Amino acid sequence: MAKTAEILAIGTELLTPQRTDTNSLAVTEHLNLLGVEVVAKHIIGDDRDRLTQAIRESVARSNIVILIGGLGPTEDDLTREAAAGALGLNLKLSLEQESILISRFRQINRPMAKNNIKQAYLLEGAEAMPNPNGSAPGQFLSTDRGALAMLPGPPREMKPMLVNELVPRLRHVIPPQVIRVRSFRITGIGESDLDTLIAPVYTRYTNPVTTVLSSPGDLFVFLRAQAETEQRADDLLREVGNAIAELLGDKVYSTNPDEPLEAVIGCLLRKHHATVATAESCTGGLIAGRLTERGGSSDFFVAGYVTYSAAQKQQVLGVPASLIQKHTAVSEPVAAAMAEGARRLSGATYALSATGYAGPDGGTEYDPVGAVYLGIATPTETRVIRVRYGADRYRVRTLATQASLDLLRKTLLKL
Amino acid sequence: MAKTAEILAIGTELLTPQRTDTNSLAVTEHLNLLGVEVVAKHIIGDDRDRLTQAIRESVARSNIVILIGGLGPTEDDLTREAAAGALGLNLKLSLEQESILISRFRQINRPMAKNNIKQAYLLEGAEAMPNPNGSAPGQFLSTDRGALAMLPGPPREMKPMLVNELVPRLRHVIPPQVIRVRSFRITGIGESDLDTLIAPVYTRYTNPVTTVLSSPGDLFVFLRAQAETEQRADDLLREVGNAIAELLGDKVYSTNPDEPLEAVIGCLLRKHHATVATAESCTGGLIAGRLTERGGSSDFFVAGYVTYSAAQKQQVLGVPASLIQKHTAVSEPVAAAMAEGARRLSGATYALSATGYAGPDGGTEYDPVGAVYLGIATPTETRVIRVRYGADRYRVRTLATQASLDLLRKTLLKL
Numbered sequence: 001m002a003k004t005a006e007i008l009a010i011g012t013e014l015l016t017p018q019r020t021d022t023n024s025l026a027v028t029e030h031l032n033l034l035g036v037e038v039v040a041k042h043i044i045g046d047d048r049d050r051l052t053q054a055i056r057e058s059v060a061r062s063n064i065v066i067l068i069g070g071l072g073p074t075e076d077d078l079t080r081e082a083a084a085g086a087l088g089l090n091l092k093l094s095l096e097q098e099s100i101l102i103s104r105f106r107q108i109n110r111p112m113a114k115n116n117i118k119q120a121y122l123l124e125g126a127e128a129m130p131n132p133n134g135s136a137p138g139q140f141l142s143t144d145r146g147a148l149a150m151l152p153g154p155p156r157e158m159k160p161m162l163v164n165e166l167v168p169r170l171r172h173v174i175p176p177q178v179i180r181v182r183s184f185r186i187t188g189i190g191e192s193d194l195d196t197l198i199a200p201v202y203t204r205y206t207n208p209v210t211t212v213l214s215s216p217g218d219l220f221v222f223l224r225a226q227a228e229t230e231q232r233a234d235d236l237l238r239e240v241g242n243a244i245a246e247l248l249g250d251k252v253y254s255t256n257p258d259e260p261l262e263a264v265i266g267c268l269l270r271k272h273h274a275t276v277a278t279a280e281s282c283t284g285g286l287i288a289g290r291l292t293e294r295g296g297s298s299d300f301f302v303a304g305y306v307t308y309s310a311a312q313k314q315q316v317l318g319v320p321a322s323l324i325q326k327h328t329a330v331s332e333p334v335a336a337a338m339a340e341g342a343r344r345l346s347g348a349t350y351a352l353s354a355t356g357y358a359g360p361d362g363g364t365e366y367d368p369v370g371a372v373y374l375g376i377a378t379p380t381e382t383r384v385i386r387v388r389y390g391a392d393r394y395r396v397r398t399l400a401t402q403a404s405l406d407l408l409r410k411t412l413l414k415l
Numbered sequence: 416m417a418k419t420a421e422i423l424a425i426g427t428e429l430l431t432p433q434r435t436d437t438n439s440l441a442v443t444e445h446l447n448l449l450g451v452e453v454v455a456k457h458i459i460g461d462d463r464d465r466l467t468q469a470i471r472e473s474v475a476r477s478n479i480v481i482l483i484g485g486l487g488p489t490e491d492d493l494t495r496e497a498a499a500g501a502l503g504l505n506l507k508l509s510l511e512q513e514s515i516l517i518s519r520f521r522q523i524n525r526p527m528a529k530n531n532i533k534q535a536y537l538l539e540g541a542e543a544m545p546n547p548n549g550s551a552p553g554q555f556l557s558t559d560r561g562a563l564a565m566l567p568g569p570p571r572e573m574k575p576m577l578v579n580e581l582v583p584r585l586r587h588v589i590p591p592q593v594i595r596v597r598s599f600r601i602t603g604i605g606e607s608d609l610d611t612l613i614a615p616v617y618t619r620y621t622n623p624v625t626t627v628l629s630s631p632g633d634l635f636v637f638l639r640a641q642a643e644t645e646q647r648a649d650d651l652l653r654e655v656g657n658a659i660a661e662l663l664g665d666k667v668y669s670t671n672p673d674e675p676l677e678a679v680i681g682c683l684l685r686k687h688h689a690t691v692a693t694a695e696s697c698t699g700g701l702i703a704g705r706l707t708e709r710g711g712s713s714d715f716f717v718a719g720y721v722t723y724s725a726a727q728k729q730q731v732l733g734v735p736a737s738l739i740q741k742h743t744a745v746s747e748p749v750a751a752a753m754a755e756g757a758r759r760l761s762g763a764t765y766a767l768s769a770t771g772y773a774g775p776d777g778g779t780e781y782d783p784v785g786a787v788y789l790g791i792a793t794p795t796e797t798r799v800i801r802v803r804y805g806a807d808r809y810r811v812r813t814l815a816t817q818a819s820l821d822l823l824r825k826t827l828l829k830l
């Protein structure tokens with residue numbers, strides 16, 4: 001019979017009208033990949049008695065119980081104590097965890113608050129799961145029916161621990177299944193257009209299961225096939241995956257689910273021993289921020305110029321004043337001159353530029369809020385594209401940044 | 416004593432990796448406005464036994480139990496049956512609801528499927544709540560301890576029923592309460608240090624309830640007081656809030672929950688008719704990105720220079736090559752020269768600079784990965800602070816950006 005799991009998301013803030021648990025989505029995804037069905041999720045506040053009762057009930061009902069949050073050092077972080085109470089186990093100070101905590105605080109050069117020592121206590125019989133991104137270790141306990149695990153609440157701590165520590169341990173307590181996955185990361189197309197394009201393929205299959213996720217300017221298609229043999233699962237994936245890949249063409253920028261657009265660009269630039277600079281107006285530094293997001297970006301990123309005023313465009317990038325007067329700062333010739341100026345000033349192989357109306361104010365009849373000119377200067381030519389988005393400032397800036405990066409990617413692909 | 420509520424969101428689709436319950440946020444908001452605290456939320460699939468058990472447990476624990484979803488006409492819509500089982504009540508056909516259903520289908524000119532008649536069955540003693548936007552009526556049952564209600568799952572049916580039907584009925588079973596809130600947005604202190612500082616105050620009170628939320632470099636303290644009169648709620652807030660405000664001093668950058676640090680800085684710069692520019696290395700444009708996040712930032716943001724290479728620091732910002740040779744690019748004198756160069760070049764009143772080791776590679780014995788120099792050049796002086804964070808690149812960049820903005824805020828506050 002299939003194994004069942006329950007997830008408890010812990011924290012009074014998750015019971016406010018403003019916040020909801022989202023950590024359980026990633027946990028569910030990985031449990032499903034292991035063939036485990038999530039049968040209930042519970043969101044419980046920082047109340048020791050309620051939490052103890054909820055853990056006791058979940059452990060009695062389901063094979064796998066995952067507790068998320070409440071592992072911090074403060075008074076209202078009660079997950080360890082509640083789990084101990086629910087299972088009738090003691091919490092014991094781990095000298096190893098204590099010394100990890102002490103050296104962590106020494107490393108960041110801050111005194112360790114007295115209450116942090118709580119984080120070095122483990123359930124009797126539990127194994128600590130290391131947390132390279134925070135002070136709270138996770139915990140993993142094998143039980144008669146399966147396992148109980150505790151993960152920290154901050155997503156940046158929870159996700160790596162889920163993938164690197166919890167999933168490998170769960171594999172030992174769950175009978176093996178053959179599951180194979182294939183991913184596509186996509187840009188340059190909207191979510192409904194994508195679905196219109198590929199739904200005729202994927203809706204014909206229930207295995208693999210196809211999931212489409214979207215964030216502004218960035219789409220993700222995920223196929224998950226399940227079969228008795230690896231061969232069969234791969235065959236299913238190939239059939240559906242190849243059909244989708246053909247429909248999407250160069251809109252797919254990566255088939256590695258963990259590789260964002262800036263990483264793809266970094267690889268392409270390194271491969272061609274090329275460098276890049278940026279000249280930004282409405283995106284205000286976000287294109288440079290993306291290009292430098294990953295370690296080692298000094299290999300290919302030379303410089304960024306955020307020239308917000310017309311005077312700066314002239315003075316720093318050498319955009320002729322007459323060009324701005326004639327065409328306004330938001331125009332194709334100015335975007336071209338910005339890119340060329342940034343390329344000249346930095347000595348980079350390529351330069352990207354962005355000038356537009358991010359809103360909420362500004363814009364003209366022809367170029368309303370949401371219109372952006374994106375330029376690229378290369379060793380042989382300068383090109384400018386015009387894009388137009390809705391009127392939400394955050395979306396305009398995010399989408400323009402992504403489109404600018406994609407302009408560079410497509411240029412590099414043509415080499 | 417305060418009334419408590421639990422919310423059950425029902426439906427197997429809410430247990431997938433792609434979907435989560437969000438209906439409970441609106442329900443929570445309205446319950447809180449009535450002075451009812453939501454103490455747990457449960458997400459349960461379309462499984463009759465599990466659902467029956469979950470309803471039984473919630474009814475035994477809490478005054479108000481709200482069931483959302485599972486009121487449709489299909490086989491897997493089991494909320495009515497599970498509620499009847501949990502409470503030991505029968506479901507009875509309501510002739511009135513039957514005739515409403517029949518006329519609804521006649522009105523939309525579609526035949527009524529046979530299984531739709533399920534939707535005309537009410538719990539013994541329950542009142543139907545009309546649904547102008549769908550075929551499933553809601554149900555409301557007064558209980559000894561409070562009430563049990565069922566709402567349909569589609570948000571466009573659920574929300575009007577919540578506001579127009581459920582809230583007025585709940586008012587009859589809940590004694591009136593006044594709720595008042597107070598917020599603090601805080602930077603320049605870690606979460607555990609904050610808690611060590613203010614826990615001695617807030618743990619003495621269960622009313623107001625104090626919640627601490629954190630994201631990198633940004634903390635949020637939220638107080639919520641509940642009393643019979645506005646006066647009394649305000650008194651409670653004042654007592655705890657003022658004590659917390661005194662402990663935190665200028666670490667509080669706003670008491671408006673919707674005002675991020677860049678908005679506070681924008682106000683201060685406008686007030687002093689001042690402008691700002693940035694010179695960034697390890698933060699790669701993120702400081703400029705934050706300063707330009709909100710509309711109208713061209714009022715105060717002049718320019719940003721992302722000088723990633725030593726050559727760019729010299730060429731664009733005029734940092735002397737000898738200074739970099741003598742002290743390295745990550746040093747106090749270079750941070751000072753970057754800020755001064757950006758101020759000179761842009762003509763801005765203030766300039767911020769950042770140079771450091773964001774990692775994962777680089778660093779020296781004295782300045783390892785995570786060490787960052789943050790400079791500010793003002794009309795009268797140039798100052799540099801050195802900060803040091805852990806070794807995670809994302810955190811180093813985010814925390815350094817926040818600390819740089821806070822350096823500007825504190826400088827502006829002293830005017």
